[in-house]
Structure formats: structure tokens, C-alpha cells
Amino acid sequence: MEEYQPQLFQQWLQKKSAALSEQTFRKSNARGYLGFLFILPVLMVVGLFFITPLIMTAWMSFYKWPLFGKAKFIGLQNYLNIIDDGIFWHALKFTFVYAIIITPLIFILSMIMASLVKDNKKPGVAFFRSVYFLPTVIGFGAASIMWRWLLDPRYGLLNHLGVSLGLFDSPVIYQDSFNASFFVVIAMVLWKTAGFNMILLLVGLQGIDKDIYHAAQVDGATGWRRLRYITLPLMRRTFMLTLILSVSGSLLAFDQFYIITNGGPMDKTITSVFHIYNNSFMYGRMGYGAALSIVQLFILMVISILQIWFLRDKQGRA
Template sequence: MPETQFTTATPRRPRRGRVRRKQLVGLLFVAPAVALVTVFFVIPLCMTFWMSLHNWPLMGAPRFIGLGNYAQMLHDSQFWSSLRFTVFYTLIVTVVLFAVAFPLAIFVEKPDAMTRFYRTAYFLPYVVGFGSASLLWVWLMNVDSGLFSQLAWRLGLTEKPVNLLASFDTTFISIIVMVVWKTVGFNMIILLTGLQGISTEVQEAARVDGASSWQRFRRITLPLMRRTIALALILSVSGSMLAFDQFYIISDGGPQNQTITTVFWIFSQSFMSFHLGYGSALSMVLLLILVTISVIQLRLLRNPEGM
């Protein structure tokens, strides 16, 4: 009697159906985010690039000029001056922010009865908008009724009330102090999350082996916080490169146009001189610079295993 062979058919269709349903559910979950990114980033970005190829006045019909706006940029001395100042400001404020935020993060990491109070107090200025903080600083720096110049005069540090906005040095230092006061709490929280993510067992093992505090910080803390530092650094550099409110409100680009940032110049060309096409070209170049800087930072701070 011949043997009967039984074959089992693989239920491919039901399995494929389940996979497709899972894919559909995943697409439904990401659809709102994709829609928001498309409406508020992709479409405006495409429109900005299209405008940058035109002579686009506020009134009248736009005229296609190709790369004319980008060619004009090469001869715009104020643009290059504002870009140099923005890079200089970014370097200074980033270094100062990390120099202040890292010790604060280490200080508030330790469990203490006052830790929550310190964390809240340091973070609270970040809640204030840059516009409001700048207006507050304008009052504090006022030569007649402000706190700073009057306090320095009454303490005998100056012979008379000093106008802090009269020179580039005092204006720049005052704005740096304001930015650090406002944003250091945010950087502190980011670095604090990185510190809390380091296992205490690793630190204890290094302490038992005789490693000093500086050796533990250099050999353990910093390497394990590469990703956190990269995040804080990218956010700090990007925010500083886009600085506008504090310079527009506090110094209005002065004295003698020495504190005009790149975004300030884009705003001036777009909404004061009504050269919308040229302002769009400047925006595209600034975007390219920010993307390049972010990629370089990620590569420099990448872990040996990859981020």
C-alpha cells in the first residue's frame, strides 16, 4: 500500500495581512507628526528656496533672477560682518554656558534637602521668554533708573552712573550675562540627566581602586556623557546662531551696528527693507551653515561604538 504523504501549506496570506495591518497602524501613529513637519517645515522651506530665486518685493509681482540673490550676498559686507559677530558670540556664550552649567549640574545632583529648591531656582529664568527677559535687562541697564549703573555708582565702583550700552564691550558682556542667566538652567537640566544616567557602581569601583575626583570625572563621567554633551552643545550652538531678540531689544544692533547678528540682518532685509527674496537667500545660507555645524559636532562627539 503506497504511503500517503501529507503536506502542510504555510498560511502566507494571513501573515501578510497581519504585517500590513501593523504597518498601517504605525503609519497612522506617525501621520500627525509627518503632517506637522510637512506643513510647518517642508512646505515653508520649499517656499523660502523658491523666493530666494526671485526679486520678491513686498508690493508688485516677483521676478525670477536665478542665483542673483546669492551672488549679491558675496558683496554684502554687512552680512559677512554679522556672520563673524554671530560666530564670535556663539563661541563665547557656549563656553561660558558650559563652564557655569556643568558645576551647577554636579552641585544639584547630590541628594540634599535643598536640592529641589536649587534646581527650581536655577531653571526658573528659562521659563521667561527672551523678549521679556530682554525688556527686563533694558530696565536694569538704564543709566538713570536702572539697577546696575546706579548700584555701581553708589558703591563707589564708578565716578558717575555709566551707560552700559555706550560701548561694544559693556553691551556685549551685559548681553552674555543675561543669556547665561536665562538659559543656564536648561543646560543644567540636560547635563543633570546625563550625570544621573551614570551607574553609581562604576563610580564606587573607581573610588575603591584609588581614582581621584578629577580622574573619575575625566575617565568616567565625561566619556559616558558624550551623547548628553552632544545634545546640549547642538542646542546651545543652534540657539546662539539664531540669536535675535536680545540684540534687537537691548542694543538694537548698536553701538555703530557692531552687535547685528545674522538673523538680525535677515530681519532687516526682509521686513525693514522689504527685500524678501534676498532675505530668503540669506535664510537658506544660514540653514546650510547650521546643518553643517551640527553634523560636524555629531561626528566629533560620536562614541567609538557610534551614537
Template sequence: MSGRRINPLWFLLPAGALFALFALYPLYGAIKLAFFDYNVFSPAKFAAAANFREMFSTPNFWNAAKNSFLYLVVTPALAAASLLVAVLVNRKMRGINFFRTAYFLPVVIPMVIAGIAWKLILSDDTGVLNQLLMSAHLIKKPVYWLTGADLAIFSVMFVTFWKGIGYYMVMFLTGLQTIPSNLYESAQVDGASDLYAFRRITLPLLKPYVLLVLILSSSAAIKVFDEVYIMTSGGPLRKSETLIYYMYTNALGDFPPRIGFACAVGLVIFAAAAGIALANRLIMKGEK
């Protein structure tokens, strides 16, 4: 192949310059600053591992780490629910395309809007869900979906779940369409139940898709920010504060900003994301 006629540099330069400026250099900076004491107003001072030592002895960090870990519960829930939905809509039936399309709608809208919609629905006194439940006499007083200390993070997780179902449903549909339908027909002839066919045919053949969905949704869950910011701002009392949100408040919420510390938290997030990716890869390898 000839690259003689034109130097590849001219092709690479425009995107490469932006990439270096806005991805590589910040990456270098983020790693460097994690080992510095820096607050914008005075010059950065080398601090060795002080940021990390402080972080590991701060209850708020462990609180955020715990919440991020808890947030990963969304991952298996999403995989299971979207698989069931995919099986449900993977049939020839009048109007089924309408439902498939409708279920994908939450995927298309911005997360911020999903958060706002659910905040309108879940708010304490004016929210329609509490009003419905009260008028049906299922509850006596409003449930504090977003302001209750134990409930808030689950409400936020639910929105992540709600918005993800359609997306992973489509992935599973792609997988389901690779399964030859005569497998099911012969199972039916043998008198197998639907549940049996699901466990013995569908699940084993969909394994690669299950793993893909687990990988995608867990690496998204560890980075969750938008829905937390919109719905609870990490509250009440940091009960729904995740790692990214914790990093954000250290860099931008505190005064003076704790830049070095925030970058150290960033490195931990990276380590967590990498760990998840690695764990997923190992599971994948083990399955093969």
C-alpha cells in the same frame, strides 16, 4: 497590518494640509526667491546669483555673519557652566530640590521677558546693576552694558547663557544619575580628590551628554533673535546684529522690502545651521 478598513489619507489630511501650506510651500518659496529680485511691489524677476554676489560684497552681511559666529561662544560657556551647576546640585542635601527647581525657572519664562528683565537691570542710568556697582564704588560712571559698541553683544549673549543654564543642567543631571555611585566610592577609598574623580569618572562618562548639549545650544545660538530684538535691536551701529536679525531687517525693516535678498541670507543661515549639525555629528562619530 491592515490599512484596508480606513484609508490612511483621512488621518494624514488635516495635519498634512497645514504642513504643506505652512512648512513645505514656504520652504520651496524661500529657496526659489533667493534667486529672484523681489520687493512685493513689482513682479519677481529672476536674478540668478545676483543676491548672493551682492550679499558677499556687502560689509553689513559680513558684520552679521561675524556676530553670529561670535555668538557661538555661548555654546561652550553654557556646556561648561551647566555641567558645573549639575554637579553642584547632584548631591543629597537638605533643600537641594529647592535650588534645582529655582535654577530651572529662567527656562520656563519667555525669552522676551528675560530680555525685558535684564534690560531693566542693565540700562545705563536707571539700571540697578550700575547703581549697585556705583554705590559700592566699583565704578565711577555707568557702564554702557547695552549701548556700548563693544559690550552690547556680550550682554545679549549673557542673557542667552543665563536662560539656558537650567535647561542644560537638567540634561547633565539625567546623565549624572546614570553614573554608578560606587565608582566614586572606590575612588574615594583610593584617596582620589574630588577634582580627580570629576576628570577621570564624571567627564568621560558624560561625553554623550556634553555632545548633546553642544548640539542643542549651538543650533539655538545660530538662530538667536528674540533677545537681540528686545535688548539692543542689533545696535549700537549693528554691533549686535546677528544673521537672523539681518534677514529680518532686510525683509521688514527696509523700504521697499528686499525679499529676494532676505531669502538669500536665509539660505546662508540654513547652510550655517546644517554645517553646525554636520560638524557636531562628525565629532560625535569620531568619539564613538
């Protein structure tokens, strides 16, 4: 009978462990390569339609780049010109005012709509969900054109009905008043976007276990306490997503103001993106428009990071 040799056993065990580790590593690599192949089309699309244009925009921002003609390198001059661009700062201020007003209105209306249709057992819930969400299917451009037609002083249906019903003596020309123009845009955006945010909030509401509400009700928690201590904390991440999308969309507003108000009256409803469009394509200053775009991107990134930071939980998690 052979004598037990610990050294030989240890060598065999090390070789076996190395073989198993190598086999596991190969399998992990194979799964990793397979996963990479699955996301490769997405990476290609992102690289082609986001990363590449972003790099080109950053590169153009250092040039005097006319719409027609030869580009000339001017370094940081485009960014220095932004400091003295009073129209841009006025447009940026108006954009922030618009975002501050429209964001809570969208959130409140969407939350009310989601609360009304969250119970699948109520009759007509599926119908009203479809009705609430339907405007989301329409593009911003098409929705803006439709609202401009409805409010047209000569052919608009709403103006015609208002005069016919005696609500006002003559057709309302909303383009002549800043308040009227701003109200029309606010109403259109609420009608257009509330349904999408309703879906996000509805998913968050339905994800909360009903037993939690029943237990709180048994303990004597009122509706306000259930909202404060159950609904709001458990929907924090849903609120974060909804808030970031709403604020980002508001700061990038363009179609509704370009089509409905055309920046009027007296250029009071020009947004920052509208100003970028004017410089790039109306005035032919592509390099300056690129610099404005980079500044706009930086502002969006800072605001998004601040929103995530403020809405993090006590452990610092998003």
C-alpha cells in the same frame, strides 16, 4: 494504512507556511498603519510649519521679491549678491565669535550647576533646581526687555543701586561701548539658558550607575580620573545634544541683540539673523532675505554634521 507521501506533506507545509506568513504580514501592516496614525498629527504639524515654509523660502530666494509689489524671477542673482555683501560677512563673523565665547561658558556653568544639585538626598536640592531652571521659562524677548530695563541709565534698578552704593559715580550707558554691550548680552544669555542645559546634563549624570564610581574609588581612581574615564565617556551623547543645541541657538541669536543693543554701537553687534531681518522687513528685500536664510540653514547643517562627526565613538556611532 495509508502510505506516507513526502510530496503531499511538503505541499501542505508550504501552504501552511504561506498562510502563517500572510497572517503575520497582515498583523504587521495593521500595526504599521496604527503607528502611522499616531505620528500623523506630528507629520502634519512639521509639514505645515517647517517643510512648507522651507520650500516657499527656497522658491522666494530666486526672485526679486519686494515687500510690496510684484515679484520678478532673477535666478541665482540673490545668491551672487551675498558674495559682495560685506555687512553679511561681518555679521556672520561676529555671530561665530559670539557662539565660540558663549557656548563653553554655558556648558561650564551648566555642568557646575548640575553637579551641585545631582544628589537627591542633599537638603534644598529641589529648591535650587527650581531656582536654576526658572529663567528658562521666560522667553528671550521678555528676558531681554527686563535686562534692558534693569540697565536703563535713567530708570534702571541696577544703575540706581550702583550709584547709591558708590560703585560708580554716574549711571553706566552700556550702549555706548561694544565691550559693555557684549558683556550685558553674554550675562543675560548665561542667566537665561544655563538652567535648561543644566537639566540635560543632570539627566546624563544621574544615568551613570553609582557602583561604577564606587568600584573606581576602590581601585584608587582620583576625582580627575573618574571624571576623565567615567563621567566624560558615559555622557558623550548628552554632551553632543547639549553642544548642538547651544551652538545652533547661538548662531540663530537675534532677540537679545535686537532688544538690548539694537545692533549698536555702530552696527558692531549685528548678527547674521539680525541682518536677514533687516533685509527682509526693514529694507523690503524679501527675496534676498530668503537667500540669506537658505545660506544660514546650510551653514547650520554643516556645523551640526561636523559636531556629530567629531563626537562619534570609536565605532563611528553617534
